[in-house]
Amino acid sequence: MKIIDWYILKRFLVTFLFTLLILIPIAIAIDVSEKIDNFLEHTNLGLDEILNDYYLNFIIYYTNTFMPLALFIAVILFTSKLSNNTEIIAITNAKVSFTRFLYPYFVGATIVTILSLVMNHYVVPNSTKIRKGFEKEYISNSKQKNELxxxxxxxxxxxxxxxxxxxxxxxxxxxxxxxxxxxxxxxxxxxxxxxxxxxxxxxxxxxxxxxxxxxxxxxxxxxxxxxxxxxxxxxxxxxxxIYKSAFAQEMPSDELVKFINISKKRGVKNLNAYLVELYKRTSLPIASYILTIIAVALAFRKRRGGTGVNLAVGVGIMFLYVFFMKIGEVLGSVAGVNSLSYVWIPNIMFGLVAIYLYFHARK
Structure with a gap:
């Protein structure tokens, strides 16, 4: 089984990276088309500064943002291909259970989760600080500059x-x-x-x-x-x-926790926007496991319509997850509520879906 494990894990990671490499250039192309006029307005703004201060950090931010989506799409794509090529039938005929079949997927999901946790808690906040500074200097209009x-x-x-x-x-x-x-x-x-x-x-x-x-x-x-x-x-x-959630995005988690504790002692009434940002940095990477189970369960069996049907259903589920995640963030930022529960509601809801699909796939 080790040969198959390595085969699936390799396909998992390669397809995941390939999906990211498709999504990131699309995001860059859209962003360039929107901001090219802002860049041209500043004659003192050089190409090196645009690439190093803005787009390098832009790529870091959106790579981290697209990780759950890329993971979900990647698992559906290559698992559907395994199913369509009857490779999964050969594996099940070898008396390999669905639970054992998930093993290499969970190894891949663990790699992505650890990477996402490190990026969420430390890399992305420092990167966002540089990117936001560039946006404030060269892109934001006067109204946005005066907001804070x-x-x-x-x-x-x-x-x-x-x-x-x-x-x-x-x-x-x-x-x-x-x-x-x-x-x-x-x-x-x-x-x-x-x-x-x-x-x-x-x-x-x-x-x-x-x-x-x-x-x-x-x-x-x-x-x-x-x-x-x-x-x-x-x-x-x-x-x-100034208590704005934008500042929370620029703080590494240790600095953010320290800031929240000091603010509590100072009697700041509503810190939920900061708590939502802190909790989200852990809940979203953990969702990799939930999305992996859902994606494998959807694509495990060969369907009429092939990969297209699996991908359509999967993308629909993914956008539902993002929708509930955004609702949880908004409601969790309201004063007087338990931010932790609202941030984790999408994971709990889709975790139940994953459990149902897991037991259904085992049959």
Whole structure:
């Protein structure tokens, strides 16, 4: 059986890579047609920069995105070919069970899963950061560039007893207005620092307060100090003021987990967009096993209509999976819900389908 295992595994990986090599150039061609005008608008933008900063990272991102689809299509294609060539009949006549027949498929799915996990958790976030920076500089329109620029009426818990409030903040020039920092002992206010303007100095990570006033609250009296300008340090940066899922895509998983934990301590109310991104990085690679079982079960027996029917049914199932996955991501990002359960709902649903098809194929 080892010869057949190697034969199936080799066909598995070759067809998988071949499918990726078909999908990626199509994605690149569509993207080039959409963005060629943006590239030509910038006379200082060279071909090397476009290829290295954008399309290299574009390929990394979409290779990882297309992995489940490529895996699913690859398994259906070459398993249908095995069935049409009556090779599977010869294998079953040799008293090889369907479970044993799945062994090389699971080896291949494990290779793809491990590769996808490494890419999802570490490679793709770093790659996305470079690609997003390029898009922001050369492709995004002014509306998109200003989307994350302004923050208003923001509050943040820095420690168990310290809270900050900012009326307006411009993340482009790191300048804010109407700043307050309050320190409490239980429910009692102990001190309050206010400023008309606040500026973050990136070079030394120091905040400059202009038109500042500080109030110290004692049992029988208050002390008030004021001045024109003062430099101080706070346990946050302007990036902490913006909570967008786009930032989650640019963080490696260890950095993302650290960010989520710090944000929880600071009292940020809704971090579900970040949790969805974190959980998705594991759930999608694990789906390789589920999709492999479904694909093999569909293509295991010879059908009237051949590979075309299997491929049509398989692609339909794949797009249903993507549809439910996107719904789960949207619902999981809503405040107050269990993000983990919503992210894993597609895997649970199609896992049940895979179990049904597995037992059906065994017959």
């Amino acid at each position: 620029k302004y923050v208003s009426d923001f509050s943040l818990q820095l420690t168990d007893s310290t809270y900050i409030f900012i009326r307006n903040f411009n993340t482009a020039n790191n300048v804010g207005y109407d700043f307050n920092s309050e320190t409490y002992d239980g429910l009692e206010l102990k001190s309050k620092l206010s400023a008309d303007n606040i500026r973050f100095n990136v070079k030394d990570s120091v905040f400059t307060l202009t038109g500042w006033r500080k109030r110290l609250v004692y049992k029988d009296r208050d002390s008030i100090f004021s001045g024109n300008k003062i430099d101080t340090v706070f346990n946050f940066t302007p990036r902490d003021l």
